[in-house]
């Protein structure tokens with residue numbers, strides 16, 4: 001480790017996305033995840049980026065919906081979460097699920 005390392009606390013969806021983005025920008029990243037040493041009430045695995053949710057990322061309509069616009073912005077920024085969602089989503093109307 002050195003002074004320019006970025007330390008990210010928590011390897012959930014947000015932490016892994018942040019680590020991926022920073023690493024792709026050339027930063028040295030240290031991702032700190034407490035599981036499985038310490039568990040949470042919501043997570044069931046010891047894996048990073050566990051999808052702790054009912055599986056809905058809500059609307060994917062980037063022209064008429066703010067959440068959909070955020071999805072599109074994340075895709076254009078190279079989001080690993082949105083790339084994974086593209087390959088694993090299930091039919092859910094206009095939502096990403």
Ligand SMILES: Cc1cc2nc3c(=O)[nH]c(=O)nc-3n(C[C@H](O)[C@H](O)[C@H](O)COP(=O)(O)OP(=O)(O)OC[C@H]3O[C@@H](n4cnc5c(N)ncnc54)[C@H](O)[C@@H]3O)c2cc1C
Nearest residue numbers: 010011012013014015032033034035042052053054055056
């Ligand atoms: C039952 C349920 C249903 C949900 N349904 C939806 C849904 O349908 N759609 C939706 O968008 N959201 C839903 N959510 C919310 C969902 O939890 C978040 O969208 C998403 O998981 C948030 O990601 P995150 O990375 O911010 O947090 P998390 O996924 O919770 O990740 C935080 C990580 O930090 C780790 N951590 C915490 N403290 C420390 C520490 N001190 N040191 C090291 N590691 C630490 C934890 O172990 C965890 O891995 C739901 C949540 C629950 C509980």
